[in-house]
Amino acid sequence: MDLEILYEKLQQIEDKLDCLLQERTPRNIIDGDILESLDVMTLLSLPDHLRTSASTLFELQKASAEEVSNVTNKERAVESNYLNQLVRMGHVDKFREGRKVYFRINNISEISK
Amino acid sequence: MVITIAVHSCKGGTGKTSIALNLAGAYAASGKNVCLIDLDSKAPSLSSIFNTRSNKWVNDVLFGKCNITDVIHDVSDGIGVSGKLYVGLSDPNIIAIRDISSKDRKWQAKALQVIMDAKKDLINAGMDVIIFDTGPGVDFSSINAVATADYVLVIVKPNKMCIIGTGQIINGVYKLLGKNCGVVENMCHETHFLNPISNTQFGVPVLASIPCMCDVQLKTDADILALNEPNHPFSESIFKIMGQISEQSD
Ligand SMILES: Nc1ncnc2c1ncn2[C@@H]1O[C@H](COP(=O)(O)OP(=O)(O)O)[C@@H](O)[C@H]1O
Ligand SMILES: [Mg+2]
Numbered sequence: 001m002d003l004e005i006l007y008e009k010l011q012q013i014e015d016k017l018d019c020l021l022q023e024r025t026p027r028n029i030i031d032g033d034i035l036e037s038l039d040v041m042t043l044l045s046l047p048d049h050l051r052t053s054a055s056t057l058f059e060l061q062k063a064s065a066e067e068v069s070n071v072t073n074k075e076r077a078v079e080s081n082y083l084n085q086l087v088r089m090g091h092v093d094k095f096r097e098g099r100k101v102y103f104r105i106n107n108i109s110e111i112s113k
Numbered sequence: 114m115v116i117t118i119a120v121h122s123c124k125g126g127t128g129k130t131s132i133a134l135n136l137a138g139a140y141a142a143s144g145k146n147v148c149l150i151d152l153d154s155k156a157p158s159l160s161s162i163f164n165t166r167s168n169k170w171v172n173d174v175l176f177g178k179c180n181i182t183d184v185i186h187d188v189s190d191g192i193g194v195s196g197k198l199y200v201g202l203s204d205p206n207i208i209a210i211r212d213i214s215s216k217d218r219k220w221q222a223k224a225l226q227v228i229m230d231a232k233k234d235l236i237n238a239g240m241d242v243i244i245f246d247t248g249p250g251v252d253f254s255s256i257n258a259v260a261t262a263d264y265v266l267v268i269v270k271p272n273k274m275c276i277i278g279t280g281q282i283i284n285g286v287y288k289l290l291g292k293n294c295g296v297v298e299n300m301c302h303e304t305h306f307l308n309p310i311s312n313t314q315f316g317v318p319v320l321a322s323i324p325c326m327c328d329v330q331l332k333t334d335a336d337i338l339a340l341n342e343p344n345h346p347f348s349e350s351i352f353k354i355m356g357q358i359s360e361q362s363d
Contacts, residue, residue: 039222040256044289055291058229058260107226 011077015101037106038091053082054091054105062104115236116362117243119262123278125249127268128299128323130158131333133246135351136266138337141194143355145241148185150201152228152258153248154213157203162335163188170204172213174231175224181231182238192340199240213254221253228261256286264358265294267317271305276314283315295361297354300325320357321350 043054056071057063069079083103086092093106120133130153137149151159151171160167169184185199192198204210216224235243245262247255259265265287269279279296287294296319298310309322329347332338339348 037219037222037226039218040225040253040260041218042222043260044256044286048289051289052291055260058225105226107223 007077011080012099014080042091050082050086053079054086057083057086057092057103057105062102064100064102068103114362115241115243116264116358117232117245117262118264118266118358119245119247119255119258120266120268121247121255121259121282122249122268122270122275123251123282124270124275125156127249127270127275128297129153129249129268130246131329132266132268132297132299132351132354133244134159134162134333135337135339135348136355137198137200137242137244138192138194138340139348139351139355140242140244141189141192141196141198142340142343143196145196146199146239147196147242147244148199148201148235148240149244149246150181150185150231151203152245152254154203154254155210155248155252157205157210159200159246160202160205163200163202165200165202167202170209171201172204172209174201175213175227177223177227181234185235192337194340196241216253218253221257224253225257225260228257232261251282251286259286259292260290263293264362265292266297266320266354266358267294268297268299269310270300271298271302271310276310280315283317293361295320295354295358297350298322318357318361320354323347323350 038054043051046054052072053068056068060067060071065080065083066076068083069076072079083092087094091106092103094101094103120129122129133149137147140147149159151157154172163186165186165188167186169179171184173179174181174184181201185201187197188200189198232243245258247258249255267279267283269275283294294317296310296315296317298319301322301324306322310319312318324346326347329338332342338345339351342348
């Protein structure tokens with residue numbers, strides 16, 4: 001099998017695992033604190049690589065790791081890793097549409113609805 | 114290409130509103146569709162210039178009550194521009210100011226997304242240039258505007274405090290957000306022209322050095338000086354700034 005395809009499959013498995021894990025842990029709640037949508041002061045205090053990913057996501061509104069990586073000029077796997085870090089921090093929401101996994105800046109109003 | 118410009122400074126009273134207003138007029142005179150938005154919601158000023166008898170405010174947009182296109186006013190009539198000038202005003206009522214000043218971080222996070230959506234709506238409505246007049250310093254209301262803009266026009270009064278603060282804000286805010294920026298020195302005294310801020314001081318181009326002129330205060334209070342007196346030194350600086358911004362963004 002072509003390495004590229006293998007890599008793609010692995011990525012899909014990783015995405016599915018992430019989605020499963022996310023469904024099991026209550027979203028956006030860590031230590032009883034409800035994490036908020038990303039504000040600009042928090043954005044400024046993120047490390048450079050995460051700030052670049054988050055800023056790009058603000059621009060794109062909804063995007064796959066691939067789409068973000070096209071803007072940030074990083075490897076898709078690297079970008080995916082950063083985006084997942086932002087998801088764990090509660091700043092970014094990860095969701096599925098059909099077979100594709102998308103990210104967007106966590107929107108507090110949708111959580112409180 | 115559409116450009117969104119935030120007019121900002123590290124200190125108050127540097128001339129942000131006067132420059133934002135006149136720059137908006139200059140762009141409209143050059144045939145652009147321009148929208149000037151007052152995002153200095155803690156100390157709004159544009160409502161005193163545009164008597165729109167408005168009961169729709171930018172505040173309503175920030176509170177999620179309506180869309181930005183519902184609150185902007187076409188003020189191009191009778192000002193002699195070939196393009197269009199629209200304004201979105203911040204509510205000058207003290208209750209509205211108290212209300213918005215008491216908002217917390219969570220609300221400001223939402224406001225950031227609202228402003229970003231508003232920018233997209235204005236672009237879809239056919240604007241060529243969007244200008245945000247902001248409040249001074251590092252505050253949610255001003256930095257939300259900065260984060261949404263493509264370009265930051267930072268106004269500096271050439272005194273020590275303001276120059277130090279400007280260097281900090283360029284490196285500690287604008288650059289971290291990846292913004293393109295330009296510096297305008299405003300209210301310069303004659304002696305300052307012997308030793309102006311250089312392009313290398315902040316690593317950001319200095320687009321103009323505007324002298325301190327007593328008549329500016331009077332003439333920017335109710336009218337757009339750049340349109341009324343395009344040959345006034347203040348107006349000439351404004352047109353020069355406009356030219357330099359487009360050169361820089363090309
Ligand atoms: N170059 C200038 N010379 C003299 N007065 C000026 C000049 N630029 C602005 N002003 C005046 O300074 C005051 C503050 O300007 P303003 O635009 O309201 O500043 P900001 O919005 O930064 O608080 C206003 O009265 C304005 O007319
Ligand atoms: Mg002002």
